[in-house]
Amino acid sequence: MPNAGGGRAAVRRLEAVFRGRQRAALMPYLTAGFPDLDSLPALLAALAVGGADAVELGIPFSDPLADGPALQAAATAALTAGFTLDGLWDVLERTLPSFPLPVVLLTYVNPILAHGTLRFVERAVACGVTGLIVPDLPWVESGPLRRLTRDRGLALVPMATPNSPERHLQRIRSGEGFVYGVSVTGVTGVRDQLAPDVLAFASRLKEAVRLPVAIGFGISTPEQAARVGTVADGVIVGSALVSAMMQDPVHAAGVATATVRALHAALDKQEGRGPE
Amino acid sequence: MGADTTHPVGVELPKGIRPGGRGRFGPFGGQFVPETLMPALAELEYAYRAARQDPAFRQELAHILSRYVGRPTPITAAERLSEAVGAAVYLKREDLCHTGAHKINNTVGQLLLARRMGKTRVIAETGAGQHGVATATAAALLGLRAEIYMGAEDVDRQALNVYRMRLLGAEVHTVTSGSRTLKDATNEAIRDWVTNVHHTYYAIGSVVGPHPYPTMVRDFQAVIGREARRQMLALGGPPTHVVACVGGGSNAMGIFHAFRRDPVALVGVEAAGEGLHSARHAASLSAGTPGVLHGALSYLLQDADGQIRLAHSVSAGLDYPGVGPEHAHLAATGRAQYEAVTDDAALAAFHELSRLEGVIPALESAHAVAWVYSRRGHWPNGARILVNLSGRGDKDVDQVARREAAASRMGGGADA
């Protein structure tokens, strides 16, 4: 059920995505408004059909400094096509009540502030969003927003990176939803190879925090997803999916389903992984 | 002081921002960056504190500032300009610094720090190319490798500075994303830093960015005000007004800082471009709203959804949609006042100062001169106005000449 009544149900629903499964959960990323906002319901459905377990939905921003070329281009295209936050809320309000998967919003901090933090959180909750990822709001700056999201039953997802010190991993133990493990020191983008130490990084996170650990940034191919999935509780694939959609925007929904299906199949084949 | 320094903008802070935390100026500032950069900012803050307290570091910096940059820079009593405006005007001559602007004060400081931290590679963003040239210069002096990010638009507009940077041994990366100007060059520099954070030092060019940059850059620029305060006393008394242009705000913070506890009006002059009521200006404090850009909470130009708007100014160095967080605080508390001057007024001042004093100002600095000039005949008795002449205008002569030629071809005549 979507998070109609607020409270803890939504956060528990998000955490449940990563637990009690034979394989790692698959969380594809979409840029909202790319190729246009009208196609968002169909694209979300396409991800579900392909076998996604949850969806990360990015709000386009003019200055996405944690993103590589693919997601920058998608954001620019979405803004050029007239994306607005009010337009997004309209679509989500209509779509999420009947959408089977938890949806987590990714947004840079400034659109939240401009919209009004409380208003932003309340609208997200009212639409049935389950979590929030803010890549330029590090944990030490996130106190006020965290209190608000906690009160309203929205998970503010903490992030960790390969160079995060122990102290940071200790702090984010009180986070909610899952830990977003950034696999590389770098920005989002398609990469030929996984970071060599990504499995060790995922293990380190799992040992340090009690939350599920999903790994993202630079995971592009089904093989890479499967490898990361041997350790992580979840795998996030963004640039590879958005790039594929960009190559063929007219058939974006079909491309999305096919891309997710291939990732899902690879995760399903994964061996050596027991239930939680 | 008094009515002179009250800020016209009512401050309405976004909810969800913690006032007065670490690295804050009142509620402004902070560290709004990806988690990857947090350890690097901590390392930088630690290294900077240690360096500040190290006599050897301070001595080496002082040595470079005097023997290489050419400090102290003089103050010129601008007699003919004073006559024209009806008050005593003094120019702090940062245009006489090596490379022609105050930017070098900051880059020698930061690159000395980078070397001390064992970083081998330095990156920087640049708009017009002044900070890029200053970074490339300091890198050459200190034997560091420099890579400069510059928007494609600016690479075209400022070809000479691109050549200068390359001549100095720096690599210039052309940025084609987004607006293809300073804002996106800064995004790209931050992306590089996130990626290469282990061995790379990011040298920011103004009092912007996440903590500790606004404080550190201000401290490196504060030499301007320390000298000027002493020099003004020797010239017969303290100033009543200190005036500086504000892009990111480094030359203004640099000259304001030493005067912050004195009974002196501090005036920052932003670029009003084609007018504050047009969409084409760069006056973040006069016409912007609070928000986060490039790691800090400050005032910026944005739409209702928090998308950053493009800035415009005839002066590339002021063409930035944000401003340093300490200025936001000085504005909010009323300690400094912020004014805005149009392209046309700045261009007129560019001519005026050249003709009256034999000093061709940078178009940025011409904004400060223009504000002083705009109040000619209305200055109170005994006013002593100290203007930070942040840079020289040689870099702008070609652009202004072309603009005036185009204007006269269109039959309008030069606007100055």
Ligand SMILES: Cc1ncc(COP(=O)(O)O)c(C=O)c1O
């Ligand atoms: C001569 C000069 N003055 C002023 C500025 C604006 O920067 P800030 O406001 O940081 O002093 C620049 C920037 O390039 C400049 O070159």
